[in-house]
Amino acid sequence: MSGAVGEALIEVADVEKVFSVRRKAGRLRRVRQEVRAVEGLTFTVPRGEMVGYIGPNGAGKSTTIKMLTGILTPSGGRLRVAGLDPSRERTRLARRIGVVFGQRTTLWWDLPLKDSYELVRRMYRVPDAAYRANRERCVELLDLGPLLDVPVRQLSLGQRMRGDIAAALLHDPEVLYLDEPTIGLDVISKAKVREFLREVNTERGTTVLLTTHDLTDIEQLCRRVMVIDHGRLVYDGRLDGLRAAGEGERTLVVDLERELPPIDGLPGARTVKVAGPRQWLAFPAGQSAAPLVAAVAARYPLVDLSIREPDIEDVIARLYAGGVPGVAAPPAAGR
Amino acid sequence: MLYTAVAAGGFRRYATYRVATAAGVFTNTVFGFIVAYSYIALWNERPHLGGYDQAQALTFAWTGQALLAATAMMAGGGIAELQERIRNGDIAVDLHRPADLQSWWLAADLGRAGFQLIGRGVVPMAVGACFFDLALPGEAWTWGLFLLSAGLAVVVSFALRYLVAVASFWLLDGSGLAVISGLAAMFFSGMVLPLRIFPDGFGQVAQLLPWAALLQVPADVLLGARTGGAVVRGLVFQAGWAVVLLALGRLMQSAATRKVVVHGG
Ligand SMILES: Nc1ncnc2c1ncn2[C@@H]1O[C@H](COP(=O)(O)OP(=O)(O)O)[C@@H](O)[C@H]1O
Ligand SMILES: [Mg+2]
Numbered sequence: 273m274s275g276a277v278g279e280a281l282i283e284v285a286d287v288e289k290v291f292s293v294r295r296k297a298g299r300l301r302r303v304r305q306e307v308r309a310v311e312g313l314t315f316t317v318p319r320g321e322m323v324g325y326i327g328p329n330g331a332g333k334s335t336t337i338k339m340l341t342g343i344l345t346p347s348g349g350r351l352r353v354a355g356l357d358p359s360r361e362r363t364r365l366a367r368r369i370g371v372v373f374g375q376r377t378t379l380w381w382d383l384p385l386k387d388s389y390e391l392v393r394r395m396y397r398v399p400d401a402a403y404r405a406n407r408e409r410c411v412e413l414l415d416l417g418p419l420l421d422v423p424v425r426q427l428s429l430g431q432r433m434r435g436d437i438a439a440a441l442l443h444d445p446e447v448l449y450l451d452e453p454t455i456g457l458d459v460i461s462k463a464k465v466r467e468f469l470r471e472v473n474t475e476r477g478t479t480v481l482l483t484t485h486d487l488t489d490i491e492q493l494c495r496r497v498m499v500i501d502h503g504r505l506v507y508d509g510r511l512d513g514l515r516a517a518g519e520g521e522r523t524l525v526v527d528l529e530r531e532l533p534p535i536d537g538l539p540g541a542r543t544v545k546v547a548g549p550r551q552w553l554a555f556p557a558g559q560s561a562a563p564l565v566a567a568v569a570a571r572y573p574l575v576d577l578s579i580r581e582p583d584i585e586d587v588i589a590r591l592y593a594g595g596v597p598g599v600a601a602p603p604a605a606g607r
Numbered sequence: 608m609l610y611t612a613v614a615a616g617g618f619r620r621y622a623t624y625r626v627a628t629a630a631g632v633f634t635n636t637v638f639g640f641i642v643a644y645s646y647i648a649l650w651n652e653r654p655h656l657g658g659y660d661q662a663q664a665l666t667f668a669w670t671g672q673a674l675l676a677a678t679a680m681m682a683g684g685g686i687a688e689l690q691e692r693i694r695n696g697d698i699a700v701d702l703h704r705p706a707d708l709q710s711w712w713l714a715a716d717l718g719r720a721g722f723q724l725i726g727r728g729v730v731p732m733a734v735g736a737c738f739f740d741l742a743l744p745g746e747a748w749t750w751g752l753f754l755l756s757a758g759l760a761v762v763v764s765f766a767l768r769y770l771v772a773v774a775s776f777w778l779l780d781g782s783g784l785a786v787i788s789g790l791a792a793m794f795f796s797g798m799v800l801p802l803r804i805f806p807d808g809f810g811q812v813a814q815l816l817p818w819a820a821l822l823q824v825p826a827d828v829l830l831g832a833r834t835g836g837a838v839v840r841g842l843v844f845q846a847g848w849a850v851v852l853l854a855l856g857r858l859m860q861s862a863a864t865r866k867v868v869v870h871g872g
Contacts, residue, residue, distance in 0.1 A: 335871075338699065341703050343700075343703050343867070344699075344868060344869075344871055345869055359868060362703070363705045366703055367705055371700070371703060376697045376699075377697075378704070382620040383619065383620055387616055390612060391609070391616065394609040394612050395704060395706050
């Protein structure tokens with residue numbers, strides 16, 4: 273692999289994408305309407321980093337990924353990946369990047385998984401030794417051994433996704449883009465995918481840009497997170513900073529021995545819901561849960577407890593409503 | 608080579624559909640009998656219709672059944688899948704890969720046709736030869752020329768279906784066009800009735816259209832209606848249409864690629 277760790281591998285400067293769509297207006301009239309999928313997008317990703325890219329549906333995540341692979345040209349701004357202009361040099365770039373679109377497969381539907389890998393090897397002209405080593409590693413870490421001879425159409429969604437991720441890495445890409453790789457996956461597949469991505473990033477030094485709307489993916493994998501909403505980057509920095517910036521609340525769910533009046537008088541927490549012996553306490557995301565748990569346990573007959581993280585939609589809603597610091601933060605903020 | 612591997616994959620893929628293949632062989636054979644008996648009735652009434660004797664007419668009927676699956680006249684063949692990928696947007700992923708879309712699908716379709724020529728063609732032809740008096744050539748090289756012509760038929764058929772599939776980039780629903788194109792192929796290839804039996808003007812024009820390359824030409828090579836220079840002219844006719852239609856497909860493909868890359872589909 274060429275280039276040093278830390279050098280900017282992905283550079284996005286003031287990028288914009290405007291789609292023009294035709295809408296029905298009245299019975300026969302059709303009007304052209306502009307949809308700004310992405311605007312003023314600016315960030316850089318250094319080589320070797322793993323970045324989470326989150327945002328609600330329709331925020332512009334897939335549009336960004338498509339522009340970074342070259343299958344969509346930006347309407348404005350400047351984009352460079354590994355020094356190449358993606359849409360001008362799509363095929364050259366394709367040999368250096370790997371892409372996984374969670375909803376779309378590149379595997380050959382009716383043939384065994386291993387046949388698709390064989391085609392990838394030829395398509396990217398992967399040298400034999402590298403191909404064998406990469407395939408072996410992916411098969412082992414993603415647990416693909418028993419699936420290699422199974423036709424792709426018979427794989428479960430989670431198995432297929434693991435198969436697709438392996439296919440994207442056989443040619444040793446410098447960057448791996450994943451667009452919603454964990455959407456709809458079962459818990460075990462999710463865990464395997466996450467573990468694998470961590471390995472790819474730390475051991476192989478592959479730069480990873482991961483799109484998701486599942487905050488857990490980011491929590492387990494990425495130190496840096498970028499939040500996009502309505503086509504604009506609203507946060508770029510560390511994950512814990514996002515929580516604080518969003519003033520999100522976490523929820524402590526406690527199961528008591530019996531039905532009791534709402535828990536009261538705990539500093540920094542308020543009871544938001546009671547259902548039988550179960551109660552929900554909200555507290556600021558930036559605050560540690562330990563003192564709160566200790567206080568509840570000391571005063572109440574506690575049977576069980578769990579903590580719920582603020583969901584991302586919630587955090588983003590707060591990011592917007594509050595005009596909190598961190599909104600439109602400079603690209604390197606918090607790193 | 609990448610594309611040979613793709614073709615091999617296309618072959619293997621269709622080889623896995625054993626039940627469908629058996630059902631197809633059965634259907635082709637049954638239809639072979641139906642068409643053969645209709646032709647017998649017709650040629651008893653009008654001997655030497657279109658310049659064919661009865662054995663040649665029956666050969667035409669069974670050749671049609673043998674080539675029907677390979678040239679994927681009625682259904683889209685493997686191309687229906689391309690149409691679906693265009694419709695649901697998966698095609699964007701394919702554009703990202705360092706492989707040429709048309710070459711990829713051509714290779715896959717040649718693999719498919721290779722299997723279906725053997726899997727769906729040999730049995731009906733053999734059954735036809737057992738039950739009817741056919742005008743099959745005795746020399747190996749005529750069979751060789753027929754296979755070459757059948758191969759070109761597959762390429763022309765692919766080129767036509769590829770145009771239909773790529774048109775889905777602009778059509779909301781490409782299935783209507785696919786049906787029309789399938790019907791045109793059935794009729795103008797000679798599958799319904801050999802093109803030579805149609806009245807002069809119409810028949811001659813029909814024999815110049817690309818669909819004639821699908822069945823009329825290869826059947827004539829096999830049953831001996833084309834010999835010597837006429838065989839060569841037939842092959843050149845097929846190859847010419849193949850080149851023209853593939854080139855047209857490329858033009859449409861690059862326009863479609865531009866559309867996807869700029870407008871997102
Ligand atoms: N090809 C397209 N034509 C028109 N509008 C599009 C197209 N692709 C995306 N959009 C619009 O752009 C916005 C961003 O979409 P997308 O990038 O897919 O969001 P996300 O991946 O974050 O869910 C949405 O409003 C979507 O409707
Ligand atoms: Mg998306």
